[in-house]
Amino acid sequence: MFKYLAYVSRQSHVITDNDLKELLSKSRTRNSEIEVTGMLIYFHGSFIQYLEGKEENIDSLYNKIAEDRRHQSVTEIDSGFSEKRAFSEWSMAFKKLQKDEAFEILGYKDLETAQLFDNYQSPDEHPALNLLNNYVKNL
Secondary structure (H helix, E strand, O other): OEEEEEEEEEEOOOOOHHHHHHHHHHHHHHHHHOOOEEEEEEEOOEEEEEEEEOHHHHHHHHHHHHHOOOEEEEEEEEEEEEOOOOOOOOOOEEEEOOHHHHHHHHOOOOOOHHHHHOOOOOHHHOHHHHHHHHHHHOO
């Protein structure tokens, strides 16, 4: 069984494309070492991330992310256990998402980052999970 965890967070400072490349490079190396796979979406100053792996590795990694100064408002939106990985081939898949792409995926005319931090009755209603699920289906 693998633990999965999805969260959203806001960047704490302006992040350049080079910063994102460096973050991805380090994350992919570290995740490979601890057998964590997943997906990271960067959307207008917010991160949407899905992590999967051994429970202790996911819990440890999430705690580090929650304490990382590059993140603000770290909010878990879903977690659980699965027998199969969604991103088995990716130490960290990545997508820098634009608003027009979010519209095509979700049908939201104007998905705003604030909506990612709203409370939803069910995780299935959360736009961040809908974005992640869309990428899983299209891999």
